[in-house]
Amino acid sequence: MLLQSIKLENFRQFKNEQIDFSTDWERNVTIIIGENGTGKTTFAQAFFWCLYGETDFTDKSLLNKLVGTDLLPNQEAVVKVILRLNHGRTDYTITREQVYKKSYKNTLTSNNTVLNVAYRQEDGQLVYLKPLLCEAEVKKILPRELSKYFFFDGERIEKMSKEVQSGRKSSEFAEAVKGLLGLNSIISAINHLNPRSKYGVIGSYEESYDSKSDTNIQRYTKEIADFQVQIDDIQSRLDEIDDEIAKATTRKEDLSEKIKQYAEGERLQTEKEKLIGKLNAAKRSKATATSTLLKDFNSNMPAFFAKSTIKGALEVLSKEDFLGKDIPEMHSKTIEYLLSRGTCICGTHLDEGSVPYNKVKELIEYLPPQSIGVSVGQFVKDSRIRVKDDVDVLTNLQQMCALLSEQDDNILELIDDIKAIESKLGGGDIHSKVKALFQEQQLCDKAIRDLTNEMKNKNEQLGALKTKRERRITERAELSLRDDANKKIEIYKAYAQSIYDDLITIYQKSETVIRIKLQETINEIFKSIYAGSMSLSIDEKYNISVYVDDYDGDVETSTAQSISVIFAFITGIIKLARDNQVSEDNDKSMLTSEPYPLVMDAPLSTFDKRRIKTVCEALPRIAEQVIIFIKDTDGDLAEENLGVKVGCRHRFDKLNEFETKLM
Amino acid sequence: MITINGIEVDEKSIERLKQRIVLLESRNINTKQLSDQQMVKKIKDMIEEEAKCYFNQ
Numbered sequence: 147m148l149l150q151s152i153k154l155e156n157f158r159q160f161k162n163e164q165i166d167f168s169t170d171w172e173r174n175v176t177i178i179i180g181e182n183g184t185g186k187t188t189f190a191q192a193f194f195w196c197l198y199g200e201t202d203f204t205d206k207s208l209l210n211k212l213v214g215t216d217l218l219p220n221q222e223a224v225v226k227v228i229l230r231l232n233h234g235r236t237d238y239t240i241t242r243e244q245v246y247k248k249s250y251k252n253t254l255t256s257n258n259t260v261l262n263v264a265y266r267q268e269d270g271q272l273v274y275l276k277p278l279l280c281e282a283e284v285k286k287i288l289p290r291e292l293s294k295y296f297f298f299d300g301e302r303i304e305k306m307s308k309e310v311q312s313g314r315k316s317s318e319f320a321e322a323v324k325g326l327l328g329l330n331s332i333i334s335a336i337n338h339l340n341p342r343s344k345y346g347v348i349g350s351y352e353e354s355y356d357s358k359s360d361t362n363i364q365r366y367t368k369e370i371a372d373f374q375v376q377i378d379d380i381q382s383r384l385d386e387i388d389d390e391i392a393k394a395t396t397r398k399e400d401l402s403e404k405i406k407q408y409a410e411g412e413r414l415q416t417e418k419e420k421l422i423g424k425l426n427a428a429k430r431s432k433a434t435a436t437s438t439l440l441k442d443f444n445s446n447m448p449a450f451f452a453k454s455t456i457k458g459a460l461e462v463l464s465k466e467d468f469l470g471k472d473i474p475e476m477h478s479k480t481i482e483y484l485l486s487r488g489t490c491i492c493g494t495h496l497d498e499g500s501v502p503y504n505k506v507k508e509l510i511e512y513l514p515p516q517s518i519g520v521s522v523g524q525f526v527k528d529s530r531i532r533v534k535d536d537v538d539v540l541t542n543l544q545q546m547c548a549l550l551s552e553q554d555d556n557i558l559e560l561i562d563d564i565k566a567i568e569s570k571l572g573g574g575d576i577h578s579k580v581k582a583l584f585q586e587q588q589l590c591d592k593a594i595r596d597l598t599n600e601m602k603n604k605n606e607q608l609g610a611l612k613t614k615r616e617r618r619i620t621e622r623a624e625l626s627l628r629d630d631a632n633k634k635i636e637i638y639k640a641y642a643q644s645i646y647d648d649l650i651t652i653y654q655k656s657e658t659v660i661r662i663k664l665q666e667t668i669n670e671i672f673k674s675i676y677a678g679s680m681s682l683s684i685d686e687k688y689n690i691s692v693y694v695d696d697y698d699g700d701v702e703t704s705t706a707q708s709i710s711v712i713f714a715f716i717t718g719i720i721k722l723a724r725d726n727q728v729s730e731d732n733d734k735s736m737l738t739s740e741p742y743p744l745v746m747d748a749p750l751s752t753f754d755k756r757r758i759k760t761v762c763e764a765l766p767r768i769a770e771q772v773i774i775f776i777k778d779t780d781g782d783l784a785e786e787n788l789g790v791k792v793g794c795r796h797r798f799d800k801l802n803e804f805e806t807k808l809m
Numbered sequence: 810m811i812t813i814n815g816i817e818v819d820e821k822s823i824e825r826l827k828q829r830i831v832l833l834e835s836r837n838i839n840t841k842q843l844s845d846q847q848m849v850k851k852i853k854d855m856i857e858e859e860a861k862c863y864f865n866q
Contacts, residue, residue: 234838234839234840235839236839236840267840267841267842268840268842273841286838330834331831331834331838332834334834334837334838334848335834335852338830338845338849339830339852345845345846345849346849347852350853351853619814620814620815623814623815623816624815634857636814637816637860637864638856638857638860639814640813640816641813641818641822641823641856641859641860642852642853642856643813643814644813644823645823645826645827645830645856648823649830649831652827
């Protein structure tokens, strides 16, 4: 695949811009320079969107903001990306568009994206693919699973490196790599011969027996077809079981890792719970102390505050002598009666204003109901008790206040400790999280057990069905040989089956050879970039492991190593694909592959100077076509290291926040 | 000579057919001239032609 041009219409800040890429064999680098925010990443993302209908943008609305604002209600605008490329000996035009419409509520709604693929055959005829076939065609050109490695973002290169080392890539990824490395012709031949499809070569022979010569042929053919359907169903279920077991195992490993990570968290969580218990106890104790203090205060404080008044009163009273002033058993009303009668008990006239009158009248002050002597005596007695109690109240109050202050300090300290633990825990209840993780792990175990049992049963069924089918095939073959027409079909089918079996073997052998070769190539490139005693190995799923020479086991990679790993992986695939394409070696005669471009957004930002030089030298040598989106500050670096290889240069000019043009 | 389901097939013919079919696939991947069904028919024609040649000998 070589990219010829890309055109963006109303795609974010690009209203109508096209970039032509260098397809020159020698000067195979295209550089697109722009300041930050001019849309380099947008342009790089346009490739993804055109091919797969996806972008990494948070704002999923792709319509240019100015165009969207200018739309009137019920008006439509189209976002379109047109990618022209060459794949094999075919020129493709891949178009993806999306219609946006403004409503009367002034909101924009968008339809689903529409993908169109057209190609020009060698005879010049233009062929438009049916919509249903477009996605499959794009997959043939560049499988989605691999696309991010060919259109990669330098700022996310480390994440990609972790992915290729993760061991969690899908089987589609491995298939995509195999296809890219030259096995596509064999894969296509196997698919066309496929005995499982009645549209394949072997399957169609199965359908073409003439049953007129012997009715058993028809019966056997039907039975064989039925067995095949059952075998296919079981096989398909077995594949699903494999995937499900792999997923459950991976999930279980993930859960174990998480549980391990939570171990320290659990300890902290237990500590936190203890502290919360202490805090609650301290709060309860404080509440009790406060309540006691208030109760004491309410009952004792009036006496406390009355103390000075009482003291004053006692002082005044101590100066007066009330003893003997009152007359026992006599009431003030008696005096009032005597005064009103005008005669004392002794017979003395009590004329108002006279001396006897006034003397008798004075007695009222000392007689009940307020017998001053008794009242003063009681008052003095009560006051002495109150004044004496007051000493204890004050001491108690001071002690209670000290206790409360101590409890406040304790509570604050506990709150600080809890906060410190919470900040380490990052929120949430670890115990319940760990419990949930354990429960999920148990579910995974159960799923693996159930699936393994199911697999065992299915394999037994599969074996029995295959035996039955083989028996019927042999019986039908014997019958077929008695009839010329059927005999021919039997012979053709035997040829097809033999070719199919051989191609399966060749595919498996070639895949192993290619994988080993890829491993060698990747190591060669890796060592040229990252000078050190590290090597890479590739497993059956094309996962990469990094290990230090003479050390048994995987190692954690640094940023520089990670960058080198992903770079070696991508360029290794491209180099091998290219080698297969130009090879005339007989061993590789069944391998056919394509050159692939490298489209990189900010590739140099993560490399140091020495690696920039190495990478810049390696890129145009290894890849057939290199397209680099680069910020202006890295422009000189790129020119310095790539200058002679640059076939096309473009520069973005930002007109405003919503529009960028190509200079 | 090998035997498949009781039928004898010529190994040299099988070898030739494998090469021809993979080359045909390779060419078609590049040119996209034939659809899947046309490819199936073409492969069947190649097999039948080769088998007939062998038996005519």
